[in-house]
Amino acid sequence: MKLSPAVYRGLLFGGFLCLLLTLGLLGTRAYLHSPSRGLPYSDSFAQSKADEWRALGGTWELMNGTIRNDSDERGAKLLTGSSYWRNYSIEADVYPLGKSGDAGLIIRSGDEQEGVNAYRGYYAGIGTFGHLLILGRADHSWIEVTKDISTPGDVRPFQWYHLKLLAYDCQIAAAVTVLTHSSRASIGIADPDCIRSGRIGLRSYFSGGIWRNVYVRPASHEDLVQMLQGQESKSGFLPNNVTIQDSEFIESHRLLEEEQTKALSNSSTQTIASLRLSSFVTPSRATIRGTVILTAPRLYVEDSTGGLFIPQAKTPPLKVGDEIEATGEIRPGDFSSTMERATIQLLWSRTPVPPVSVTASQASTGKYDATFIEVRARLAGKERGPGDAQILDLEEGPESFRAFLNPGRSDRLFTNLKLDSILRLRGICVVDPTLTHNLTPFVLLLRSNEDLEVIAGPPWWSAGHLVAIVIAILLLALASVFLHHRVENWRLRAILEERGRLAHEMHDTLAQSFAGIGFQLQAIRNELPEGLPKMDQQLELASNLVRHSHEEARRSIAALRPESQESEDVLSGLEHFARHMVEGGSVQILAEREGEQRPVPSRISDTLYRIGQEAVANAIRHASPTQLTIRLASSENSVCLQVEDNGTGFVPVSGLQGFGIRGMRMRAQRISASFRLQSKVNEGTQITVEAPLPPRVTLLSWPKLLWKYVMEHSINARATKQANSYTYRR
């Protein structure tokens, strides 16, 4: 099958588009998979930004230019970077927050889940209990090597270390420097079946930790060697302007560190709930034991009977989950108490208490004030409060409440939260009017991003979605209409091309044969001896028949040739045809155009041309006119062809029309055009054909057209009538 040029061009364009798309996809994939994409990397903790980090376990919060995990969970992780990073190093300052356990860095991490060793990658940590530098491989299991760090006295919690972890091919190296003593240790392993790429992470095991100055950069074999030999440049291992001073918070905690080792108090303790019945008028001192459920922005402690707010306490570095004993002055509240001027003693570390799952209605009774709860709610709104605090407005049933997120790592989460989503939130329920501002019965203080979980997005039938669906349907319908027209055009072009081929075939065979036969007959007549009048008469008749057939063949060829129809200028074509017919005669040909010339579908222009040809031919052959006028009038919705002569005319009689007129009527009917014939004896003949045009598609008109199109196709019977406002008149 031979493809037409238009189809060929379409296919070529489509192929080019596919190629471009493929190249784009390949380029994007290559960029995303690049082992150097995003390197070097430096954290933005100092700018209170950590959107790119994802936590698995722990209570990760930004504080004074550091990121801090208070939880002593086993294996809390915070991850970022590209899973295609291959040969690189990560280094950071690490501040362990527990006497047992370790805190450190992960390299080439992948397949991470929440859990103890639930990831694939390499981890280097500072083990404060055994004074060790730990290096090992996790693959949802754990294999490690360890090395003593200098003198045991150097390694203890609550001081800064600089830890570096490097991976090059299948060699992994770790080095640690005690910042206060500048003592250093390094360790290296070769892993034949190594993990070759992965992202970075911060991790703590059975100990909280603080991290700062996280820096990742590509590494070479030379870097590996220098690191193991301890020859790396100390001044160069951190980028400029990221070093920050120890915060007062950490410093004060360090001073109080020794208090942790004190023996347990022997004072009698009370339940937290019983504090609410303390004297309303005289300050009373009390001692409680409980588990820390929130450290920042407020310190809350919970026991099995309730929760307690401890403002401005002298505290050691506390983590969520620490068991403490607190002594202070009790200020009983309606729903929970406050312990003022408290002195806190850390008893031991334990895992954080799980939240109590309640409904918002239950929480709004105040029964769960100052306790750790989990609640489901619909996100009704979100806003930023003072200090860039992120506030969520939530509703569940008849109750509404608010949740406060700490800015920083939750920025992206906050931005991406969609209204009307169903959320599961865990946090400290607080009914204190200084936080609720009496707008809601309670607020929820979230400890970290991980305390917020989107259970379900907003329902699909939101106003925005419905509008988008309607627009999509309209665009689809528009595209269908456009495609339909294109296909129709391609079909017509194919028909025209086939007709052209037939015309050429007829010209080269039939017409040539007629010409040859005519020539031969004339030759026979010329050579015919005189005295054979009957033979001569028969030859002349045969010659006339051949000439007539030749003319008919030429007419058919002319009618089939696409060159005569391709032009949208029907008027010029007909004028040319008429002048050609009257060539050498005295008939005056006039061609007139009315209205602005506009594109006419080839199906219509072709039909008009054929009707015009017939009308012109009839007028010249039969009406003996002295003047023939061809008019073409274009309007917004139609095109009108008129052929008028001043010849002999005739009396139109219904049912007695010739083949030519019937043919013209039938052609007009095919394009839903009206056909009118007016003629009077000696006053000439006028033939008018008016064809409706498809409406022009503009930016403003397409919805109306689309609606019309849909209506036409959905209500067939009525639409058929509406589609052709120009009824065919016989």
Added chain:
Amino acid sequence: MGEAVAAAKTGASVYWNAPTREDDVEAQIAIVDNVVDQNYDGLVLAPDQALSLISPVRRALSHGIQTVIVGSPLSIPAGGRLSYILNDDEEGGRIAAQRVAGLLKGRGTVAVLGINPDITSIMIRAHAFEQFLFQNYPDIRVVDKRMGTFNVPHEEQVAEDVLKNHPDLGVIVALIWSTADGSLSAVDSLPEGHSVKVIAFDLDGWPHFTERKNLDCVIQEDTRSMVQQAIELIHAARLGQTVPAIVHLHPQLISRDNVDQPEVRRILGMDWQLGQWHLRQIQ
């Protein structure tokens, strides 16, 4: 009763409803939401819970419903369409402290039962009672304080426990009616010669001093006037008049000496004449 009087006076149509249990907060929220949905002109609410009713009341206000909170306050500031007609619970606490001082003659022990943070007015009267006692009668000690519920048998058990722990207890101050009922039952079961007086707040119904020999007095809030004034306040607000943001009504000390006085009978809702007369006028 007060609502019927106010309705007759103002021509208002009153829909009255309440949960079948005083601690059924969700039922009360549903009733408030129903009022909001039905587009009433006003809402008079005696909240069963200090926090849970914040959101429903804010919804009512946002729908333009003139709202009056009676009895116990919410933490929403008064103003705009929100008014409070409250019992003066600080005065109630002071009256109770003075009564205790009188009973103990300035020296002795007292237990405060029925503390319920769900209802702010109870906490206010508990604070005021303790504060006044501390400032004026330092020889009277609060030896025990207990939370209260609306479950009478439970309250009786709590009172028995308190009496067992403090054999020399002089007076029990019962901050809610269920605690008073439970405490009176517990005190009545004490052996002969061991008497503990009970001072009650807001009894539900007639005090029956004759049958309850250990009931010293009742400090009663004037709920009838509260509701009546609340409806009149809504009516005035609808007429465009200025209405007070907060009104405090004095509680009434009811004892054996004054229980038959007309004013006391009116507060206790025993004076049916007025309501019936108005009802006849409506017909």
